[in-house]
Amino acid sequence: QVQLVQSGAEVKKPGASVKVSCKASGYSFTGYYIYWLRQAPGQGLECMGRINPNSGGTNYAQQFQGRVTMTRDTSINTVYMELSRLTLADTAVYICAKAATRGDYYFDYWGQGTLVTVSS
Amino acid sequence: DIKMTQSPSSLSASVGDRVTITCRASQGIMNYVAWYQQKPGKVPILLIYAASTLQTGVPSRFSGSGSGTDFTLTISSLQPEDVATYYCQKYNSALITFGQGTRLEIK
Numbered sequence: 626q627v628q629l630v631q632s633g634a635e636v637k638k639p640g641a642s643v644k645v646s647c648k649a650s651g652y653s654f655t656g657y658y659i660y661w662l663r664q665a666p667g668q669g670l671e672c673m674g675r676i677n678p679n680s681g682g683t684n685y686a687q688q689f690q691g692r693v694t695m696t697r698d699t700s701i702n703t704v705y706m707e708l709s710r711l712t713l714a715d716t717a718v719y720i721c722a723k724a725a726t727r728g729d730y731y732f733d734y735w736g737q738g739t740l741v742t743v744s745s
Numbered sequence: 746d747i748k749m750t751q752s753p754s755s756l757s758a759s760v761g762d763r764v765t766i767t768c769r770a771s772q773g774i775m776n777y778v779a780w781y782q783q784k785p786g787k788v789p790i791l792l793i794y795a796a797s798t799l800q801t802g803v804p805s806r807f808s809g810s811g812s813g814t815d816f817t818l819t820i821s822s823l824q825p826e827d828v829a830t831y832y833c834q835k836y837n838s839a840l841i842t843f844g845q846g847t848r849l850e851i852k
Contacts, residue, residue, distance in 0.1 A: 660841070670789070670832055670843040684839050720788055730836040731779035733800070735788040 627651040629659075629721050629736035636742045642709040645739045647721035654702040655679040658724040660732065661695060661706045663717040673719075675730075676704055711743045747772045749835050751844030757852045764820040766847045768833035773813045777837035780809055780818045782829045783846075789832060793818065825851055 632646040647659065661673040674685035676695040683695045689708070697704045708715060719739045722732035748771040758764050768778065776796035781789035791800045793809035796816055806821045820827055828851055833844040 669846045670834075672841050672843070675839065686840070725791070725794065729777075729794070730839060730841050731791065731794045731834060732781075732789075733791050735790075738788050 627723070627734045629723060629734055631719075631721060631736040631739045634740040634742070636744060637711050639712055639743055639745055641711050641743075642707060643711060643741050644705055644707040645719050645721075645741070646703050646705050647736050648701065648703045649678075649723070650702060652723070655699060656727060658730065659697075659704045660722045660724065660730070661693075662720045662722060664720065664738075665714075665717040668717075673706065673708075675724075678704060708741075711741075713743050713745075715741065716743045717741060746840065747774060747835060747837070747842065749833055749842055749844040751833055751847055753847060754845060755848040755850070757850045758823050759852045760823055760825060762823045764823050764827075764849065766818045766831055766833075766849075768811075768816045768818075768844045770814045770816070770835055774835050774837040776812050777835055778809070778811065778816045779834045779836060780807075781832045781834065782827075783832065784829045792831075823849075823851070 628650045630648045635643050637643050655678045658675045660675040663671050673689050676683050678697045694707045721736040723734040724730045725733040750769045778796045780793040783789040792803050797809045808819045830846045830848045832846050
């Protein structure tokens, strides 16, 4: 069955970076975009960007440009999201999600979410 | 950027009620809309895609409609387990966006 398993919770200080992983299984890893979303406490869903696991190509949301880097390792079917220069406002649950088809960017499978807490 | 405006932001209804949530796009997006349900402490699950196609395994009391700029999610007979926050999402381009969410409670 399709699964996206994310790395565990992180606590970081302002100014630091965090790297979250998302390991995929149960489908053709290189066939579908993976998106990274985040959800601040009590807030809605925000798209950070996406990665093409086949080519490694990325598209980042404008508000994260320059601070976010998405990469992948096809040998272990894992994608990564690194966010730098963290501030208190980056405290959120970070979630990877699989695009449902090769051309439709809605999400049929989601990771379990990774809580990143930024605190001094 | 195309914005998705969802309403209402919160809603209280009785078991058995028909419930409708709406989402309006700032520009036409054909039928590139999905709807999700998110329960507290959980990640969202897909309910509807292509505006009106029910995802496999989703109860038939959920339905979606709309095209262009106006979309609706309807629950035909509200059940206690439907307490959740519901989000619409547009996906006509790589830059996907979500509505602000509708919190649904039982009266």
